[in-house]
Amino acid sequence: MKVQTNFQEAVSIKDAMQRERDRDRLEKEHLQRQKEALVNEEAKLQSRITVLEKSCERCPVGWELLHSCYFFSSTETGQKLSWHRSREECKKTGADLAVIDSQEKQEFISRILNGKRTSPGYWFTAGYWIGLRDVKTEGVWKWLNGTELTEGFWMEGEPNDDISKEDCAATFRKENPLMTWNDAPCDHTLKWICERKLQP
Numbered sequence: 001m002k003v004q005t006n007f008q009e010a011v012s013i014k015d016a017m018q019r020e021r022d023r024d025r026l027e028k029e030h031l032q033r034q035k036e037a038l039v040n041e042e043a044k045l046q047s048r049i050t051v052l053e054k055s056c057e058r059c060p061v062g063w064e065l066l067h068s069c070y071f072f073s074s075t076e077t078g079q080k081l082s083w084h085r086s087r088e089e090c091k092k093t094g095a096d097l098a099v100i101d102s103q104e105k106q107e108f109i110s111r112i113l114n115g116k117r118t119s120p121g122y123w124f125t126a127g128y129w130i131g132l133r134d135v136k137t138e139g140v141w142k143w144l145n146g147t148e149l150t151e152g153f154w155m156e157g158e159p160n161d162d163i164s165k166e167d168c169a170a171t172f173r174k175e176n177p178l179m180t181w182n183d184a185p186c187d188h189t190l191k192w193i194c195e196r197k198l199q200p
């Protein structure tokens, strides 16, 4: 009888140990599945980050976006430079003076300029250099990208090549957003607008 009891005890201990092993195995499988799910989730989030980073490749802080990034030199410092020095400032940031070769861009730039404070002094001192000149052939206006001007947004009576010295173009804050350009001597000092391509 004693032997029988001992045998049954041994069997039930063995069963208990078997059940415990089964529980451990199930638990292990469960953890394995959780781990796989987390690895999957991580991969999904990682690819989401890549997508977000791509779509966030906008403009640097302080630049305005419209197909390219545009930078308006500071109204705070009031710094003004010649056309060439302005261009150099743009180039320091991987940009160049702005090419305003569509009505959409012209309206965009005018809208931003109209949102800025008016500077004191004569109107012609408050312009912004753009990437347009008629240096090679008088009266033939060319953008910095080499294309010839087709649609100009000149003010009334401009460009007038005053005293035969005005070969660089600037845009001004004017009521009519499509009549804001003036030709001025390239060594005049004005503010400037830079344009930089979006990163590919």
Ligand SMILES: [Ca+2]
Residues within 6 Å of the ligand: 134, 138, 139, 161, 164, 165, 166, 167, 168, 183
């Ligand atoms: Ca000229």
Ligand SMILES: [Ca+2]
Residues within 6 Å of the ligand: 158, 159, 160, 161, 162, 166, 182, 183, 184
């Ligand atoms: Ca002029």
